[in-house]
Amino acid sequence: MNFYNYLYQKRNLFYAFMILSLLTAGCDKDLLNTVPTDRLSENIFWKSQADAELAVNALYNDLDGAEIFYLDALTDIAHVNQPFAVDAYIEQGTYDASSSRLYNTWSNAYKGIGAVNYFLANVNKIEGSKNEALITQYISEARVLRAYQYIKLAYLFGKVPLVKTPLTLQEGREVQQAELVEIYDFIDKELEEAAAGLPNFYSGNDIGRITRWAALGLKARADLYAGRFAAAVKAAKLIIDSHQFELYPSYATLFSYAAENNKEVLLDKQFLENIYTQNVFSQLAPYSQQNGQSTYVPTKALVDSYVTSNGQVITDAADYDVKNPYKNRDPRLYHSVFLDGDQLPSGAIFHPAPNSGTADAVGSTYIASTTGFNIKKYIDKKDFSNPSKSGLNIILLRYAEVLLTFAEAKIEIGEIDESVYAAINQVRNSRNDVKLPNINAIGDSEQLRQLVRRERTVELAFEGLHLADIRRWKTAEKVVPGKVYGITYQNNKGETVVVEAASERRVFDPLKHYLWPIPQREINLNSNLRQNPNW
Incomplete structure (x- = not known):
């Protein structure tokens, strides 16, 4: 494995280097004695608590950023504007297992998973004086970041290899796909256990790190995707009952510099202009x-x-x-x-x-x-003068999603009570610039189901979540x-x-398009991988 990751924590602007490069020089024996100046050696790393901090910070680079937007363009609510773009072939149903979009999504997710696995395999090498609670926190952050990648892989590809430890090259060519239930079991356990090792909030230089609530919010999302509605309700309710989050008062400026790190955001990818x-x-x-x-x-x-x-x-x-x-x-x-x-x-x-x-x-x-x-x-008009160098944070999980997850999951298990209406109405009319009428008791559960689905669609539009929604609702074949x-x-x-x-x-062919095909390059390297149905 050969890569480096950069990450800053927005408040203190440090760069973190991941030390996965263990390159040997060429045939010149003098080169073998050269001390690298562009990377850290594993022989001098994993010595201090500061090393652990630098390493876990680097893992955040693998969170999604601006790439979330293409996902909605593969649904009914958005469109790939240029017909010759690689995403347009997915939209048009003419793609196959050789698509670069599929391969990049797969490889980037496993790059993040591999980095976490390497971190978890090495962080306990640190000896001497260290804050054990802080090391536990770093381990928990890493586990959440790995679970984030598996949530994405599970809904896009279905059965995928469940890799929990670093692999040799040969092992990588022999891994097998796990059943979907095993993957969601793993995600569920990882997020619940990780949440216990994380603080509720951070301050100062640590703002932007994974919190307990981010772990529980991702757990609620994963449980909703997996159809584990009671578990989704439980996780979402913990967040709601904490009374630590609220909807940002202005939907108009929620996605602007002015609103960064507000009390609606549970997880974002932080950038700096x-x-x-x-x-x-x-x-x-x-x-x-x-x-x-x-x-x-x-x-x-x-x-x-x-x-x-x-x-x-x-x-x-x-x-x-x-x-x-x-x-x-x-x-x-x-x-x-x-x-x-x-x-x-x-x-x-x-x-x-x-x-x-x-x-x-x-x-x-x-x-x-x-x-x-x-x-x-x-x-944001602040980016007008330098549009390719934006420092605006990309929100990956916010409280409105938690409220709608809670409401939808309650509807699906037949527990339609005042808490369901309260969650939906909070999204519809608690902001200064969004004041829709309250919904009252609706006797028809199907009507209420359609209402909360519409709320998710419009509230969370262009946030990379709608593709997962129409897949799990099994409505893609109708709306796309x-x-x-x-x-x-x-x-x-x-x-x-x-x-x-x-x-x-x-x-959209319902016989094949509810899952993407496993990238052909992966199958060529590993004969144990089985292609998804009808691909």
Whole structure:
């Protein structure tokens, strides 16, 4: 294994080096005596508590960052904007086990798992004076980070190798896939045990580390994905009953620099402008904004999911105007999606209609949004001048998800009580800028199930969770296939027209697409791996 990882903790800006490089020099005997200057030797590492801290810090680099956005683009709520992009082939159903997206997702997850396994195998080598509680904390952080990767692998690929210790090259070529139930058992046990070794919160330089609540929040997520609803309720309730979290008062600024490290965030990946950066602005912003790439764009299907301001779905709302479809809607729509007339970070006004004559007009360039919508979350005007060097943190788990997980899991086990409505209503109307009507007792459990699913869809849009949702709900085969639609606008004849993304038609085969194929390169290296059904 040969890699290094960098990580800063946002408050003290240190770099951490992982020491997994054990390279020997070439044939020149003088080179064999050269002291490396670009890495640390294992012979001088694992000596102190500071070494353990540096090593565990490095593990955070393998958390997802800006790459979460592609996941939603493979669902009904977003779209891969350029048809020749590798993700577009997944959307179109023309991909196979050779896809670089699949391979990179797999290899990056196992890179993170391998780094944790190496850390756990070596951290106890440290001798002498050390804070045992702190070492236990570092071990717990590492176990949570490993479980995070297995949650992702399980819902994307199904049965995967469950690797818990460092492997030799030969062992890596012989591992076998674990049953899904074994993987979720492992995740569940890891997160529950790790939570016990973690503090509730951090302060100062340690803000951004894994907490007990992050471990329990991931456990609730994994249990929901696994259909272990009672366990999901239990984990989510521990967080709710702690009274340590609350929804950030402004949905509009929740994904901005102003809101970083607020009391809604349980887990994020932390960045620092110009030092440890991500490129969300350049990746998602409209084309007119410093050549924004519009890589992934919202769809009409998502926009139509937002209820009207009186809480009704648009198909039932008497005041819904098909010619003015974005008026009087759930405010989260306005804070999540760039709509016609919105002010852009540059100060210009967004006009995406094909006949608008602007740089953002549909069809003006292959980079402009093909639906006429652009993602607004994480587009902070502070990044306008340097869009590829953003320091904005990427939220991976927040309290709104915990509330909706609690509500959904309670519905699924038939425990529909006031706590379910309270959780949903808190998400719908407890922010200063999101005030939808309360929902009251709904006798039809299926109606309530659909309501909480819609809440998850709109509340958590563009946060990388919807693909897992439509897979576990088994609705992907209904909502994904077909054409991709966008904005409604008035053409030059005064007719109301809905944009249709040219030459785009999504495909989802329920016999195979609920799981990705195991990357072919992995199967070529390891004959013990078995391909997923119908691939």
